[in-house]
Amino acid sequence: MTPKNLLVTGGAGFIGRNMIRGLLDDGHTVTSVDNFKIGGRRHIPGDLRDHVEWLEGDTRDLPLLTELMKGRDAVVHLAAPSSFLMYEEDPVDGASVTVHGFLNVLETMRRADVGKLVYASTSAVYEGNPVPYSETMGLRPPDLKALSKKWNEEVARQYAERYGLVALGLRPFSVYGHDEFSKGGYANVISLFAWAVLNGVTPVVWGDGSQTRDFIYVEDAGRAFRTALEADLPTHEFNVGTGIETSFNDILAMIGEEVGSLLEREYVDVPIAIYAQRLWADVDRASRVLGFRHEIDVREGVRRVVAAARRAQESGQWPALKDAQMYFESLPAS
Ligand SMILES: NC(=O)c1ccc[n+]([C@@H]2O[C@H](COP(=O)([O-])OP(=O)(O)OC[C@H]3O[C@@H](n4cnc5c(N)ncnc54)[C@H](O)[C@@H]3O)[C@@H](O)[C@H]2O)c1
Structure with missing residues (x-):
């Protein structure tokens, strides 16, 4: 190249x-x-x-x-x-x-x-x-x-x-991942859930948690x-995308496995008018024409997000996460 x-x-x-x-x-x-x-x-x-x-x-x-x-x-x-x-x-x-x-x-x-x-x-x-x-x-x-x-x-x-x-x-x-701290309360729901749990806050879930994302x-x-x-x-x-849908309830279960406990959660009504229940990508064209396929599955990704949040907690980066937390509490995760 x-x-x-x-x-x-x-x-x-x-x-x-x-x-x-x-x-x-x-x-x-x-x-x-x-x-x-x-x-x-x-x-x-x-x-x-x-x-x-x-x-x-x-x-x-x-x-x-x-x-x-x-x-x-x-x-x-x-x-x-x-x-x-x-x-x-x-x-x-x-x-x-x-x-x-x-x-x-x-x-x-x-x-x-x-x-x-x-x-x-x-x-x-x-x-x-x-x-x-x-x-x-x-x-x-x-x-x-x-x-x-x-x-x-x-x-x-x-x-x-x-x-x-x-x-x-x-x-x-x-898109989610290990170093999303820069986005604070705008971060992906996986980060927001993980940060909430590690911060001792009950994650807030819109609807019944069966909604999916890719x-x-x-x-x-x-x-x-x-x-x-x-x-x-x-x-x-x-x-x-990955071509795979994963529900919010499944994400919470994965985070629960990482932290070693069953997670409390609070379900609230979806507060916005336009909200998708199921979302995932047809990846056929990206795979065939562009030659792109994902490599990291969501289970491994969740493990990395929780591990990174733990490292941040230990190294004193926690204040940034606290801001996200306040945001998270005032605006339920999407
Ligand atoms: N993260 C996702 O899940 C996702 C999904 C779909 C599309 N995208 C798109 O991917 C792109 C990157 O997303 P991200 O998750 O890295 O977001 P991000 O907010 O972390 O990164 C965007 C960057 O652009 C900078 N920026 C914003 N406005 C600017 C401007 N006018 N001039 C110069 N810099 C500016 C911000 O400071 C930030 O560093 C965005 O265009 C976003 O819409 C992201």
């Missing part, structure tokens, strides 16, 4: 950090631009700190992106609100980052003649469709997060058709982006 000079937006985030580690192993040079709105610089792992150019900046800053695009071989675009709750709390900022930031990336790529983009869409674009979600389905997103990401996909195709750049859009399902480990998700970067494929979108 030929080493590339890469720009990563949102590189300091959860998926970004884990993806960048692999990009460095692959021999690439990486510059990250991140506004550090979520988490901040202190979450950049020690082993990555000196090997990446970590810039503070916002994707909505066109002159900055114009400057950063010079001499790049490819771009991975991750900078966007990652949680449905972020869009609920600030819809204007959420849509502004997702739409305006993405257009800036495409336009500065076009001007600088950068030919390859891999970007994060979301499985939420499928909302309202029957499961499993397949790339062949029509999309009619019912909320702003999903609609903004669908717009990303459409404008990426337009740029591909008009200007010849290649844009691979990845639709991650429910949980994909963050290292697998990062590898999907790296695979797309190397792939010699035309513009398209791909699911990033």
Whole structure:
């Protein structure tokens, strides 16, 4: 593989950090631009700190992106609100980052003649469709997060058709993992449940806990982006999931096995109007065309999340988790 000079937006985030580690192993040079709105610089792992150019900046800053695009071989675009709750709390900022930031990336790529983009869409674009979600389905997103990401996909195709750049859009399902502390209360339900339990707080479950998600480990998700970067494929979108659904009750049982006790839990009515009961990915296309398959199953992933939370507890990182805890108590996990 030929080493590339890469720009990563949102590189300091959860998926970004884990993806960048692999990009460095692959021999690439990486510059990250991140506004550090979520988490901040202190979450950049020690082993990555000196090997990446970590810039503070916002994707909505066109002159900055114009400057950063010079001499790049490819771009991975991750900078966007990652949680449905972020869009609920600030819809204007959420849509502004997702739409305006993405257009800036495409336009500065076009001007600088950068030919390859891999970007994060979301499985939420499928909302309202029957499961499993397949790339062949029509999309009619019912909320702003999903609609903004669908717009990303459409404008990426337009740029591909008009200007010849290649844009691979990845639709991650429910990404979780060991170092999600940077996301606090916006973290995946697996982290929120694990942190609650280790903090002596009763996990709150929406509905009866039988709802399912396709949980994909963050290292697998990062590898999907790296695979797309190397792939010699035309513009398209791909699911990033495992093809397996797991219920919230099963997740709680797995966490219970890790901590060695049966877990208390509190079931509450689902407090939002749009809420999927079952979710999982059809991974056939990603597997056949992109060549991506997950490697870490959810049982192993849960073990790693609990182990990492225990290490954080022991090393005094607990205050950050306490913030998440307060959030968790005020807003039941989704
Ligand atoms: N985590 C998931 O389960 C999931 C699922 C589907 C899609 N995605 C998408 O994947 C991407 C990465 O998600 P993540 O889980 O790593 O989230 P994250 O919040 O950990 O990372 C996003 C990063 O982008 C940065 N950022 C936000 N707005 C920015 C801006 N305007 N300019 C520069 N930086 C900005 C944040 O500070 C953060 O470091 C997002 O686009 C998200 O929508 C994530």
